[in-house]
Amino acid sequence: MLPPASVSELLTRAGEISGMTLAQLAARRGFAVPPDQQRHKGWTGTLIESALGAVSGSQPQPDFPALGVELKTLPVGRGGRPRESTYVCVAPVDGRPQSWATSLVRRKLTCVLWVPVEGAAAIPLGERRIGTAFLWRPTEAEESQLCADWAEIMEAITIGELDRISARHGKWLQLRPKAADARARTRAPGADGMPGQTLPRGFYLRSAFTARILARRSATIRLPAAWPGR
């Protein structure tokens, strides 16, 4: 699938897969449906990427570079609440000065195509349905808060106090481990200004934030949101 030439085309593609089950889309894309996600955590995201023509690979940039749009699947449980936090990107813990304006977090969150997917544990993976995708941009207030969260975390990193930052920090944007396991290490400034190492981290959006995003959509778009009653 070639990348969409426009945001309009991207939305059209998203509309064409909404309502489908993951098994149906998997068949169309030639994906095998795993029994569960225990060893296939990124399966849904990769499948949706494939269907929409996202640029594959592990590049630190939005999924649709030409459009400046990032793609995120959002597992939604009963009650319409996100079942998980949303990974944004790796956190630069090397201590180099960064600015919010050019940060990867901001670039990724400037424009996101959210694709809700049924995520209730009771529904077999293949039977989960793809919801109605929608384009989102942070409001000024949201970006201001995201920037504040980001700045607090980045400040701690810069002065070598990354280890005092836990997932409890940040109203909407938090820092959490992002590694193969707890023994993984990456370069980071030490408390004394000397080179050191630490567990790699990533930025994540709290589910309370993505819940707001979903709620705003509901309020903006005419009901019935008619989410399949399962």
Place this chain on the structure above:
DNA sequence: AGCTGATCATAT
């Protein structure tokens, strides 16, 4: 039940 810290697969 929700949250934090840990973990899994894959590509480069």
Place this chain on the structure above:
DNA sequence: ATATGATCAGCT
């Protein structure tokens, strides 16, 4: 090791 796609699983 670093980046992507995320969810898992133990603890409060």
